[in-house]
Amino acid sequence: MEKTIGEQFRCYLLKQEDSSYTIREGSDEEGSHIFFETQEASASVTMHTINGTEICELRIVSTKTGRTPFYLHFELNDLSHAIDLFHEMIASLKKLSETRTVHVLLCCTSGITTSYFTARLKDAARMMELPYAFDAVSYDRLFQKGAGADVILLAPQISWRLKQVQEAFGDKPVAAIPVSVFAAYDVNGMFRLIEASLPAAHPDPGALQGDEEWHGLHHALCVCVLIESHAVRIAWRLYENGRLADFGQTRKDLYRLRDLEDMLDFATARHPDIARVMVVTPGIIDQGHLTFRQPGIYNEEVSCRFSSRYQCEVLFLNDANAMALGYHYRHPSLHDFCFYFQPMAGRSAGVGIIVHDHLMTGIHNIAGEMQFVIRTTHCGSQMESLARTVSGNLEIASEMLVNVIACVDPEAVVIAAGMITDLAALKQQLSTYIPAQYLPRLIKADGSLNYMFDGGLLYLRCR
Secondary structure, three states, X not given: OOOOHHHHHHHHHHOOOEOOEXXXXXXXXXXXXXXXXXXXXXXXXXXXXXXXXXXXXXXEEEOOOOOOOEEEEEEXXXXXXXXXXXXXXXXXXXXXXXXXXXXXXXXEOOOHHHHHHHHHHHHHHHHOOOOEEEEEEEHHHHHHHHHHOOEEEEOHHHHHHHHHHHHHHOOOOEEEOXXXXXXXXXXXXXXXXXXXXXXXXXXXXXXXXXOOEOOOOOOEEEEEEEEOOOOEEEEEEEEEOXXXXXXXXXXXXXXXXXXXXXXXXXXXXXOOOOOEEEEEEOXXXXXXXXXXXXXXXXXXXXXXXHHHHXXXXXXXXXXXXXXXXXXXXXXXXXXXXXEEEEOOOOOOOXXXXXXXXXXXXXXXXXXXXXXXXXXXXXXXXXXXXXXXXXXXHHHHHHHHHHHHHHHHOOOEEEEEEOOOOOHHHHHHHHOOOOOHXXXXXXXXXXXXXXHHHHHHHHHHHHO
């Protein structure tokens, strides 16, 4: 009898011996597992059957931090595709193994006092054989170097910036060093602080749950693609008879349309009665075609392709437009505003525009596509370096927003940009272009993904 795809894949996996990891098998009520383990992380391939469909889950869990830097699930119907995804997982596993330590970044005003402490911490960690690496940085360079750190610790003199830094770095552990620890150069106290800050105590939730109820949605699936500084997150929520029925997410290093298909294959295998799908994604969506230059997606026909594949209506919506709709849904008193979205260390930005309670997209759906504006600005040639610093992000945002404000004259601009927390500084910079009396109110958004879901679900419900 011919082997199934799952059996062939299992045989392939067990032959993938490598000196950088060990292989072992196991099984439980969730399914059969094959583990690829290093000292730093455990990668697993889990195969199980849902409604007669073979499903494969790939996951990496850091043994030190408890984080899940890689997770995805897909329908096991193409052996070559499964093998490609496995090797992508192994590449991520080896990348984690190359970084054998937890990188701790200490930050103070100038970086000088933390440099002295860092030297002591390095010596102590070496003597105690602790897997920590330390660096010191001044506050003005924190946002450039912070993306590569596992833990960020702020010296007492800048601890008042704790909330601002936490907002900027999302789920990355950020803590203030107690005065008693910092003043005494207490290395043991620092090691205890690091252990308490590591996400083992705050595990990756694996999924983000939203509202329990959305009236008018029946057997509807919403998928949102969120580009982050260190990963791509693809999250989904399923609504049956208006109530949240299921949810989940995938984390990867890259974004490809095949990842969306894998997500939908998994969701439709679990819920065969899905009738409508909403996909919220970065990029230009023009007459059913998607262009997103960063991962190399150019004029791909997506609406018909996905609708045909899943035998149901599949709609696509730009991420900034979805956020604008979602924010308007939550704040109906705002009738004319712009939603400015700039991902952490992102090389571009997008703007969703609401005018008289309606989303303005333009004839080709490029309204608010700041990638075209960037080319005409002073910051365009320095985008890579500017995107790594707070001052650089302020410069990018001010040059982008001056164009939007001059054209739309909104009552408010909602800011969703991780590295921009000081709205007074942004307003000051904007006032160098536009007189202060003409500037709109600036509002800090309190989340991006939830607004993406809200906007996507609202768009789907109204179609």
